[in-house]
Amino acid sequence: MTVRRKFPCMIAALGLAAATAASPASTASPQHAAPGGDERDRSSGEVAEVLFVGNNWDGTADVLTPDGELEPLARVDIVPDLDKRLREVYTDPERLGYYLGIRALVGEGNDQYVDDMYTTEDGRTLVVSRPSLADVVGIDLAGGELVWRFEVDGHRSDHMAVSPDGEHVAVSASTGNVVHVLDIETGEEVGQFPSGDSPHENVYSADGEKIFHASIGHVYTPLDRPALDSTKGERHFQIVDADSYEVLERIDMGAELDEAGYPDYSSAVRPMTFSPDERYVYFQVSFFHGFIEYDLAENRVVSVVNLPQSEEAANTEREQYLLDSAHHGIAMNPQGTDLCVAGTMSDYATIVSRDRLRHGELVEGGEKPYWATSSSDGEHCFVSWSGSDRVSALSYDTGEEVASTRVGDHPQRMRLGHVRTDWLAEQDPPRS
Structure with a gap:
C-alpha cells in the first residue's frame, strides 16, 4: 500500500490547527436551493433497501444491492452545485485556505466531496455531508437537485448519524468542534452540542434517547509519538442526551486504558460499534492494530484485542500512518455474535467472534480498507x-469474501438506505 508522509505538510497542519482555534465559527443556516421543496409529493410508494457507497474524491455515491451480490444499481451526483460552491470558495481567502488545507492534509491531495450519507424514510432524499464544502445537503434523488443546504460551523463536515425515528441527522463539524443536529426533511438545526477537537463518529442509541460521540483530535499533524500526545488536542468519548443535547458523560479512553494497564494508547476513539443491549462498546483508537472492548455499565476496559499487522505496517513509522488510522472500520452483526474489522494499514478485513475475540481468515480484497457496515439480516459485512x-x-x-464490486474513486462510508422502486427502475447501472 502507498502511505503519504505527513512531514511535508507539517507547516500547513500547524497553521490549520492555529486557525481553527482562532477563527470564529461561521453562521450555520439552511439554504433552500429548491423553493417549494417541502411541497413535493410525499404520497406513499414502494421503497427498497439499498447500500449507498460514498466515493469521497469522486463526489458521487454508488447504489448497490445490500446482499452477497453487491449488484450495481445506480450512481448519484453528490455535487450538482459544485461550480457555484467553488466560486464561493475561490473568492473568500479564509475559505480557500481551509479548502486547500483539507486537500493537502486530510484528502491526501484530493478534494473531499462525500463523507457520510443517509436517506429519508420515504426514499426520496439523500442527505450527505461534504467535507471540502463544509456543508450538509439534502438531494432530491428524482431530480438530482438540492432540496436544502446547511453550512456547518467552521470549515469541514464529517461523520453523521440518523435518529432511529428517521427525523434527525447529527453531523460533526470538524473544525467547529460542535455536532449539529438537523431536521432531516428541512435542514433546519434543532440543536447542537460541544465536542473535543475534530468531532468524528456519532451513533444514536437504539431507543433514540442518547447520542454516542467521539472526537479524534488533530490527526493531520506529524507529532505522533506518545510523548507528544498532548499536541493532538482534546479527545473525548461522550454520551449525549438526544433531547436536551446535554453532555451526560465524557470519558478519556486513553486514561481509562492507562488505568487498566495499557499505557501510551491514544484517547482518539475512531469507528465504534455496540452490543445489542448497548452495554458494551467496541472501538478502534489511533495507532492501534486492533480494538477495545469497554463496559459502559461499569466504566471499565474489558479487553484489548490485538489483530495481525502486515510486515509493511509493522515497519511503518507512526508519522506515516494514514491520518493516525491503524484500523478504521468496525461493525457488529445484529445478532451480536461477530464483529467485522477493517485492518486499514495492513490491507485486510476479518471477522472476529465476539465470545472468543479470535479473528478468522484475513481477507485481502484491496488496499486501504476504510469502513465496515453490516447487512440488515446479519449475513454479510460490507x-x-x-x-x-x-x-x-x-x-x-464463513469469514470469506463472497462478492466484490468496483465503485467510484476512494469509497469510504457505506450506509444502508431506502430508495423508491420507481426511481430505481429508471436508473442505469454505473460503468466503473
Missing part, C-alpha cells in the same frame, strides 16, 4: 477498499 475503489461482501458465517 467493506470499502478506499485505495482500490472496490467494495466487498464478507460472509459472517
